[in-house]
Each structure stands twice: as structure tokens, then as C-alpha cells.
Amino acid sequence: MSVLDINALTLSFRLWSGLVQVLHGISLHIAKGERVALVGESGSGKSVTARIVLGLLQDMPGARIGGAVRFNGRDLAAMTARDRAALRGRDISMIFQDPTSSLNPVYPIASQFREVLARARPGISAAEARSVATELLTEVAIEAPARVLDSYPFQLSGGMNQRVMIAMALANRPALLLADEPGTALDVTVQAQTLELMRALVRGHGTSVLFISHNLGVVREFADRVYVIYRGRIVESGPTAAVFNAPGHAYTRALLAAQPRLTGGGLPRIAERDPAFMDPAVLHAATVDGAVP
Amino acid sequence: MIALRGLGKVFRTGAHQVQALADVTLELTPGECLAVVGESGSGKTTLANLVLGLFPPTTGDILLDGVALPTRRTLLHRRAIQLVQQNPLSALNPRRSVAASLRLALDVHSIGDPASRPAKVRALLADVGLDSGYADRAPAALSGGQRQRVAIARALACDSRLIVLDEPTSALDVLVQAQVLRLLNDLRAARGLTYLFISHDLAVVRNIASRVAVFRQGRMVELANTETVFTAPAHPYTRDLIRAVPVITSAEKTMRDRLGAAP
Amino acid sequence: MTRAWRILSANPLTLAGVVLVALVVLVALLADLLAPFPTHRGAVVDFVNFNKPPDATFWMGTDLVGRDLFSRILFAYRISLMLGVVVLAIAVPVGVVLGLMAGYLGGWWEFALMRLTDVFLSVPPLVLAMSIMGVLEPTLTNGMLAVTAMWWPWYTRLVYNIVRGEKVEGYVLAAEVIGAGSAHIMFREILPNCLPAIVTKMTLDFGFVILIVSSLSFLGLGVQPPTPDLGSMVAEGARYLPDSWWLAVFPGLAILIAVFGFNLIGDGLRDILGADR
Numbered sequence: 001m002s003v004l005d006i007n008a009l010t011l012s013f014r015l016w017s018g019l020v021q022v023l024h025g026i027s028l029h030i031a032k033g034e035r036v037a038l039v040g041e042s043g044s045g046k047s048v049t050a051r052i053v054l055g056l057l058q059d060m061p062g063a064r065i066g067g068a069v070r071f072n073g074r075d076l077a078a079m080t081a082r083d084r085a086a087l088r089g090r091d092i093s094m095i096f097q098d099p100t101s102s103l104n105p106v107y108p109i110a111s112q113f114r115e116v117l118a119r120a121r122p123g124i125s126a127a128e129a130r131s132v133a134t135e136l137l138t139e140v141a142i143e144a145p146a147r148v149l150d151s152y153p154f155q156l157s158g159g160m161n162q163r164v165m166i167a168m169a170l171a172n173r174p175a176l177l178l179a180d181e182p183g184t185a186l187d188v189t190v191q192a193q194t195l196e197l198m199r200a201l202v203r204g205h206g207t208s209v210l211f212i213s214h215n216l217g218v219v220r221e222f223a224d225r226v227y228v229i230y231r232g233r234i235v236e237s238g239p240t241a242a243v244f245n246a247p248g249h250a251y252t253r254a255l256l257a258a259q260p261r262l263t264g265g266g267l268p269r270i271a272e273r274d275p276a277f278m279d280p281a282v283l284h285a286a287t288v289d290g291a292v293p
Numbered sequence: 294m295i296a297l298r299g300l301g302k303v304f305r306t307g308a309h310q311v312q313a314l315a316d317v318t319l320e321l322t323p324g325e326c327l328a329v330v331g332e333s334g335s336g337k338t339t340l341a342n343l344v345l346g347l348f349p350p351t352t353g354d355i356l357l358d359g360v361a362l363p364t365r366r367t368l369l370h371r372r373a374i375q376l377v378q379q380n381p382l383s384a385l386n387p388r389r390s391v392a393a394s395l396r397l398a399l400d401v402h403s404i405g406d407p408a409s410r411p412a413k414v415r416a417l418l419a420d421v422g423l424d425s426g427y428a429d430r431a432p433a434a435l436s437g438g439q440r441q442r443v444a445i446a447r448a449l450a451c452d453s454r455l456i457v458l459d460e461p462t463s464a465l466d467v468l469v470q471a472q473v474l475r476l477l478n479d480l481r482a483a484r485g486l487t488y489l490f491i492s493h494d495l496a497v498v499r500n501i502a503s504r505v506a507v508f509r510q511g512r513m514v515e516l517a518n519t520e521t522v523f524t525a526p527a528h529p530y531t532r533d534l535i536r537a538v539p540v541i542t543s544a545e546k547t548m549r550d551r552l553g554a555a556p
Numbered sequence: 557m558t559r560a561w562r563i564l565s566a567n568p569l570t571l572a573g574v575v576l577v578a579l580v581v582l583v584a585l586l587a588d589l590l591a592p593f594p595t596h597r598g599a600v601v602d603f604v605n606f607n608k609p610p611d612a613t614f615w616m617g618t619d620l621v622g623r624d625l626f627s628r629i630l631f632a633y634r635i636s637l638m639l640g641v642v643v644l645a646i647a648v649p650v651g652v653v654l655g656l657m658a659g660y661l662g663g664w665w666e667f668a669l670m671r672l673t674d675v676f677l678s679v680p681p682l683v684l685a686m687s688i689m690g691v692l693e694p695t696l697t698n699g700m701l702a703v704t705a706m707w708w709p710w711y712t713r714l715v716y717n718i719v720r721g722e723k724v725e726g727y728v729l730a731a732e733v734i735g736a737g738s739a740h741i742m743f744r745e746i747l748p749n750c751l752p753a754i755v756t757k758m759t760l761d762f763g764f765v766i767l768i769v770s771s772l773s774f775l776g777l778g779v780q781p782p783t784p785d786l787g788s789m790v791a792e793g794a795r796y797l798p799d800s801w802w803l804a805v806f807p808g809l810a811i812l813i814a815v816f817g818f819n820l821i822g823d824g825l826r827d828i829l830g831a832d833r
Contacts, residue, residue, distance in 0.1 A: 217539030
């Protein structure tokens with residue numbers, strides 16, 4: 001059973017000017033322990049897809065959601081808002097692009113941890129929360145957990161906050177972790193360390209990851225499988241190596257060609273828009289171990 | 294043309310003191326694109342701000358054609374050095390039209406006679422690949438890439454010699470970034486502009502810069518041709534930076550691994 | 557314009573505000589035509605019809621010297637709106653300019669101007685107005701002066717806070733790099749971005765000016781008889797409650813309608829003007 005099963009997901013918003021369709025039938029599956037990337041540019045619909053998985057858009061007036069989203073077999077649309085909310089922070093959690101601004105600036109890390117841990121264990125005592133938090137911080141390679149717990153987010157570096165955020169997100173051992181452009185706001189050396197850390201942690205806990213990115217390098221190094229999304233449609237999907245080495249769709253090819261290479265090669269000449277981008281999707285074959293793309 | 298001599302900057306806040314930049318000496322060759330790379334705290338932003346004359350240096354000088362620039366820049370100095378910022382959202386006044394933002398430079402420096410300025414605005418838009426219909430639009434109606442093009446047009450408006458580009462494409466999508474980088478390169482080649490290109494994206498730097506200056510904690514640790522910096526970096530920090538970049542092709546991976554760990 | 561209409565129609569309260577204010581303005585402008593007894597705004601005496609409750613001829617009753625309350629209220633609206641316009645026409649430019657300078661120029665300008673503002677703001681507004689009136693003769697002009705003097709600091713503070721945020725935006729940096737002077741940056745770049753907040757506040761302030769002038773008149777320090785003022789009418793009438801209830805209730809309601817209408821508009825206006833980021 002997949003952890004996340006999205007089938008023909010559509011999303012429209014009712015605006016003054018009429019109905020605007022944002023997602024045109026997205027299908028996406030994540031098995032247990034898999035790291036899947038959703039790659040697209042701004043406006044492609046990748047962020048709203050994440051919001052739907054988190055159950056945040058279902059209650060928004062004016063949002064019309066069609067298709068099916070199943071988390072561990074449970075249909076999100078069939079759940080009440082309260083049940084969807086119960087999943088957040090416990091079974092599904094998320095880390096965000098800018099770690100420092102995603103943490104509440106007026107509370108020390110210790111109390112923010114306690115709030116997170118209380119999602120799974122309501123009424124957890126401050127002392128117990130602190131001891132669990134200390135363990136979690138050690139897991140993310142923070143050397144002085146006590147000092148960090150007593151600090152405020154603005155007193156810590158971006159890299160440190162990112163690790164705190166990862167620790168909090170994994171605190172309740174969620175089945176699915178959503179990551180929105182992880183590491184983008186960090187220095188490249190810190191980003192490399194953070195991604196390595198995330199890789200080890202999710203492997204250790206068996207957490208599935210859906211991460212949303214437009215950074216092709218990060219996707220290449222971190223994801224098992226890739227879905228490329230363009231203007232609300234999946235245009236290509238498959239194992240990372242297959243998609244990157246032999247991109248079938250014009251849009252994927254354009255994205256890859258547009259990325260400057262560390263080895264040189266000059267600046268590519270790419271059309272910003274091309275009718276070929278609207279071609280039908282290219283789905284690469286299943287991987288060797290039989291996982292369905 | 295532009296030279297930095299022993300440039301340093303110390304920021305004092307109360308009892309606290311931070312050496313943001315120390316002892317930077319380099320000379321820009323006209324027509325080149327010099328990239329400044331580094332992580333947070335490297336001083337690259339301070340360097341850009343000093344060159345732009347936003348505040349005076351604590352030590353050293355900035356020389357334009359051999360003459361040290363004063364703390365208070367004159368209009369002629371301002372005209373010579375312009376800026377393209379990272380964030381296209383905030384770089385244009387949301388309450389003024391594109392044309393008004395472009396005209397500012399023309400009006401401040403009294404370029405051409407007032408009657409001819411609207412035509413010049415349209416010409417500038419054409420130079421960056423925007424149709425003249427954009428002139429009367431508000432920035433909110435433009436995409437990030439389009440706004441950045443307007444910002445580039447604005448930097449070109451007073452025929453500056455040096456353009457400081459502070460992460461000009463970091464906030465843009467990949468396809469849009471490719472277009473804007475191409476535009477920047479073409480403009481530089483066609484007009485003999487000099488670029489001071491601040492970036493944290495080494496892949497971009499590899500393909501647009503002729504020389505690279507690597508900064509770490511306020512100091513310049515390496516300054517060499519792009520080719521040299523990427524194939525045979527002298528400083529271990531440069532090596533570390535290159536090795537940390539996530540890449541997409543195996544050729545890049547091989548290159549990274551060949552650099553090996555710092556000795 | 558269509559966007560304005562959409563926001564209004566989506567928000568019935570704002571629409572109600574617009575209707576109320578439109579009514580008040582219309583009434584004030586057309587008082588001469590609408591008032592059944594236009595001369596009653598002056599020094600008219602009619603001891604036959606004095607202190608009459610509302611009836612067919614005198615829709616809101618008459619006051620103690622026999623003047624039609626309805627007519628006087630219409631003219632009182634005119635005075636109130638005029639006062640609002642004059643006070644704001646002086647206080648707003650002064651306050652805004654000082655706020656721009658304090659916020660953008662910083663340094664000694666910021667220190668001096670903001671401390672001056674603090675001094676004015678530390679005195680309760682009504683007390684300040686009363687003290688000024690105490691020193692000067694209690695005429696309408698002096699009343700307006702007093703209210704203006706206590707009004708400008710609010711705009712200085714409002715604009716100062718906005719400017720401090722705008723100062724670090726990219727477009728201000730761009731203008732500085734281009735070489736634009738401080739005056740240009742303050743008035744042509746930053747000020748347009750302050751306008752939504754300023755206009756919204758001005759709309760809300762109309763209601764408050766009416767209240768403050770009414771309060772001063774209530775205390776005998778504002779508008780002088782025989783000029784009709786809503787506050788004075790409430791003051792006079794209050795002594796005769798609950799018997800001649802109409803003397804205080806109708807002017808009071810008139811104040812309420814005007815202030816309420818302006819308040820309702822304020823929020824809607826912010827939405828209409830504000831959102832283009």
C-alpha cells in the first residue's frame with residue numbers, strides 16, 4: 001500500500017473573473033521509504049499540491065478539488081476537517097524554505113518542541129518534552145542541544161534552524177514528510193550537509209518524502225523518483241536517473257538544458273514558452289525493484 | 294577603470310564590532326564580468342554596497358579612472374555605477390508605472406531633452422526584449438522575469454560603465470534565468486559594459502564570468518580566471534565550495550570528485 | 557473602478573457606510589434646499605412654537621427659542637463637514653511631511669521631530685484643545701486651530717512608521733543609486749506608497765473630528781451660538797432630558813450616523829486602495 005496516492009487530482013479556484021483551473025489531473029504515488037521530488041517552476045501548481053496533501057486547501061471557500069488523494073489508504077476528501085488536521089504534525093509533517101522565519105520568533109526552541117511533541121502525546125510534561133527534544137537534536141548532529149533548546153530562532157544560524165526544523169518535523173515519526181524547497185535559503189555548503197542529514201534520517205526512520213523543488217541539482221542528488229509538473233499537469237515521471245539521463249518531454253529537456261553546468265558549456269538559448277511543453281506526458285518504465293512510477 | 298585598494302569595512306553596533314570586509318585589492322578590466330562568490334558572512338554584499346557608495350569604507354579607497362571616489366558621490370559618479378538587485382518584486386516602485394521607473398534615471402541625469410525621453414524609455418524596453426506596451430503597466434502586472442528585465446533596462450538608462458549585479462537571477466525560475474543570463478551577456482558584449490556579478494550559484498558563475506573572486510569571512514581568498522578557479526583552484530575553501538554544489542550530470546560529478554578533498 | 561465596485565458589493569457594511577456618508581454629504585451641501593426652515597440656522601426666535609415635540613411641521617421638534625431642529629441639524633452637518641475638511645486640509649499635509657522627513661532623513665531630524673510629536677501626543681487630545689482654547693478667544697477659527705494642532709501628530713507617527721519600512725525596499729535603494737535627491741525620494745517614491753494608509757485614516761478621522769468639535773462645543777469652547785453645532789445642541793438638550801428628549805436625542809443620532817458612516821467606509825477604502833503588492 002502506498003503512503004501517498006494521488007489520482008487525477010484537479011483544483012480550481014473560484015475568482016471574481018470566473019473559475020480558474022490550477023491542477024488538471026495530477027497523479028502521483030509514493031511508496032514507503034521513497035523519496036519523490038515534484039519539480040516545477042513557479043505557477044506550476046507544485047505548492048498547492050502540497051497544501052492539498054496537508055489538508056489545508058479543502059476548507060478554503062472558493063477551492064474546488066476533484067479526484068482522489070489517499071494517505072495510507074484513507075481518502076482525504078472523506079475525512080472531516082478535524083481528522084485531516086489531526087494528521088498534520090503527526091503522520092504528515094512539513095519543512096519549509098526559510099527555516100528562520102518558519103519558527104515562531106517569540107518562543108524558545110524548547111517550547112516549540114513541546115508543542116510539536118504534544119501533537120502525538122497530549123499533556124506531555126515540559127521535562128519529558130525536553131529530554132525527547134534533546135535526543136532528537138542529537139540525531140540531527142547538533143552538539144549542544146541544551147543551549148539550542150534555550151535559544152530563540154533569531155539567535156541561531158540558518159543551518160542550525162534548518163536542522164531544528166527537520167528534528168521537529170520528524171519528532172513524531174511521520175509516515176510522510178513534505179519538504180518545500182529545502183535548503184534554498186541556505187549557503188551551499190550548509191545545504192549539502194543538511195541534505196545529507198535528511199537522507200540519513202529518512203532512511204533510518206523509513207519516512208517517505210515528497211519534496212518540492214525547482215533546483216535540479218538537489219533533485220538529482222536526493223530523489224529516487226521525479227515528477228515534472230508544468231502548468232498543473234504532470235509532463236514526465238520516472239526514476240531520477242532515467243528522467244535526467246533520457247528526458248522524454250520537451251519541457252523536461254528545456255529545464256535540464258537551461259541549467260548552467262559547473263563544467264562550463266556556455267549559456268543555453270532556451271525558449272521561455274514552447275507549444276511542445278503542452279505535449280502529453282512521458283512516463284518512464286518501472287524501476288528494477290518494481291516500484292510503479 | 295574601477296579599482297579597489299585596501300578596502301575594508303567595520304560595522305559598529307553599540308559595543309559590538311564586526312569586520313565585514315578586510316583588505317580587498319582588485320582592479321576591474323573594462324568589459325569583463327567579474328564574479329564575486331561566497332557564502333553568508335563573506336562580505337560580498339558589503340563589497341557591492343561599498344562600490345555603489347551606499348556608505349563609506351572604514352579603510353582603503355575605491356578608484357574610478359585613477360581618482361579616489363569621495364564619500365559623498367556626485368551625480369557623475371552615480372551615473373557611472375548602477376545596480377540590478379536580487380528581488381525583482383521590491384526593486385520597482387509598486388505605485389509607479391514601468392515608464393516612470395525608467396524615466397527616473399533619465400530625469401535625474403538630464404539625459405536628452407525632456408520631449409525625447411518617452412522615446413528613450415521605449416528604446417530601453419526594446420533593448421531588454423520588452424514590447425513598448427509594458428511602459429504604462431504597473432509592476433504588479435509583470436512577471437518576475439519581466440520585472441527583472443525592467444530593472445536591467447533601468448540600469449542601462451544612463452549609459453553606466455559598471456553595473457553591479459547582486460544575485461540578479463537567484464529569485465527567478467530556471468527557464469527565465471536562462472533568458473535573463475543570456476540577455477545580460479549579450480548586453481555586456483554589445484555595449485562593452487563591465488559587470489561586478491555577485492552570486493552564490495557557481496554553475497551560473499562558471500558560464501557568465503571571465504574572472505572569479507572568492508570571498509570568505511570578509512577576505513578575498515582567491516582571484517583568478519574562471520577556468521583556473523574551477524579546474525585548479527588554489528585555495529581549499531574554493532574547492533569546498535565547488536564540491537558542495539549539487540549537480541545534475543555525471544560529467545559535473547566527475548569534475549567535482551576530481552577536485553578531491555582539501556589537503 | 558470595477559474592482560472598487562466588487563469590493564463594495566462584497567462587503568455590505570462598507571456599502572452601508574458609503575450610503576450613510578453620501579447622505580450626510582448630500583444633506584450638508586443641499587441644506588439650503590432641503591431645510592424646511594432655512595432661516596432657523598441663524599438667530600431666529602419664535603416663542604409660539606418653542607420646545608415643541610416632533611410633529612408634522614417640525615419633524616424633529618423645536619428648540620428652546622422655537623427653531624426647527626431638523627433644519628438646524630442639516631446646517632450643523634454642513635459646519636461639521638467644513639470643519640473636518642479644514643482641519644484635515646492643514647493637519648494632514650503638515651503631519652505627513654514631518655513624518656516623511658523624520659522617517660527618511662533619520663538622525664537629528666528623526667530625533668527632533670519624533671520627540672516633538674511625542675510631546676503633542678502625550679497630552680490627551682481634548683485637554684490640549686481645551687488649553688489652547690483657554691488661551692485664545694473661543695471663536696470657531698480658534699476652535700479649528702486647536703483641533704488642527706492636536707491632529708497632525710497622528711499623521712506624523714503613521715507616516716513615520718510606514719516610511720521606516722519602505723526605506724529598506726529595493727525601489728528606494730534603486731532611486732538612491734540612480735542619484736535621486738532626498739526630496740524626490742520622499743515625495744515621489746515613498747509618499748505614493750503611504751497614500752492608502754493616509755486616505756483611510758483621513759476617512760476615519762472625519763468622524764473623529766466631528767466628535768471632537770462636538771465635544772468642544774459641548775464644553776462651550778467650539779462653535780458659538782447662534783451657529784448650529786451638533787455638540788452644542790446635545791449639550792443644551794441634555795439638561796432637559798427626559799422631558800424634551802428630542803433636543804438631545806436627534807442631534808446625538810445625527811452625530812452617530814455621521815461617525816458610524818465614516819468608520820464603516822474606512823476599512824473598505826483600505827481594501828480598495830491597498831492591495832497591489
